[in-house]
Amino acid sequence: xxxxxxxxxxxxxxxxxxxxxxxxxxxxxxxxxxxxxxxxxxxxxxxxxxxxxxxxxxxxxxxxxxxxxxxxxxxxxxxxxxxxxxxxxxxxxxxxxxxxxxxxxxxxxxxxxxxxxxxxxxxxxxxxxxxxxxxxxxxxxxxxxxxxxxxxxxxxxxxxxxxxxxxxxxxxxxxxxxxxxxxxxxxxxxxxxxxxxxxxxxxxxxxxxxxxxxxxxxxxxxxxxxxxxxxxxxxxxxxxxxxxxxxxxxx
Numbered sequence: 609x610x611x612x613x614x615x616x617x618x619x620x621x622x623x624x625x626x627x628x629x630x631x632x633x634x635x636x637x638x639x640x641x642x643x644x645x646x647x648x649x650x651x652x653x654x655x656x657x658x659x660x661x662x663x664x665x666x667x668x669x670x671x672x673x674x675x676x677x678x679x680x681x682x683x684x685x686x687x688x689x690x691x692x693x694x695x696x697x698x699x700x701x702x703x704x705x706x707x708x709x710x711x712x713x714x715x716x717x718x719x720x721x722x723x724x725x726x727x728x729x730x731x732x733x734x735x736x737x738x739x740x741x742x743x744x745x746x747x748x749x750x751x752x753x754x755x756x757x758x759x760x761x762x763x764x765x766x767x768x769x770x771x772x773x774x775x776x777x778x779x780x781x782x783x784x785x786x787x788x789x790x791x792x793x794x795x796x797x798x799x800x801x802x803x804x805x806x807x808x809x810x811x812x813x814x815x816x817x818x819x820x821x822x823x824x825x826x827x828x829x830x831x832x833x834x835x836x837x838x839x840x841x842x843x844x845x846x847x848x849x850x851x852x853x854x855x856x857x858x859x
């Protein structure tokens with residue numbers, strides 16, 4: 609049952625956009641059964657953010673199945689009261705939303721290649737154009753067990769710093785953005801970089817590394833303000849891949 613008429617138009621639009629992002633992440637097979645999570649700060653309610661109802665597959669996410677919670681992990685509205693939230697999702701996301709007010713979207717994944725790189729001591733290697741986007745711009749956070757304790761939040765935030773992407777050691781990937789388009793771009797490139805590294809290492813041949821100056825130049829190119837229109841075009845292109853699902857997820 610839709611809750612469209614129980615929320616503001618701004619909240620409903622945000623719910624539809626986040627539901628679409630869940631579907632896009634599913635389209636690119638960056639899911640892990642009912643685990644992992646994506647959150648989005650409400651534009652008109654900066655102390656509240658949307659996150660998935662625990663137990664709903666990303667492929668089935670809709671605007672109405674999302675849950676509005678506060679920074680303490682408490683469900684805010686009556687229309688969301690019976691929807692469970694993944695506690696680990698709350699711990700990870702609430703920490704970042706609270707510490708980084710400019711960040712509106714947080715994506716966390718457990719893909720096979722992301723986990724593989726998170727378990728490699730050297731981390732992400734500068735061996736692909738996708739990886740060079742994160743050259744000197746990638747954070748790491750040591751594994752502390754399933755993220756059920758709020759005590760971990762300070763360390764997680766400190767490790768992330770002012771970066772937009774982080775590898776959670778022995779766990780997975782995390783990306784953040786000021787917009788949904790930016791967060792999606794970060795997680796997409798990080799995932800592709802991990803996939804490329806796993807394949808490159810599996811070949812058994814000696815790896816070729818670009819010169820440091822080239823690595824730094826490429827990272828600067830990705831950080832240019834000129835990238836913003838590209839982010840939006842990429843997001844719209846991704847949305848076009850699930851266009852036939854729009855009526856379904858906008859419920």
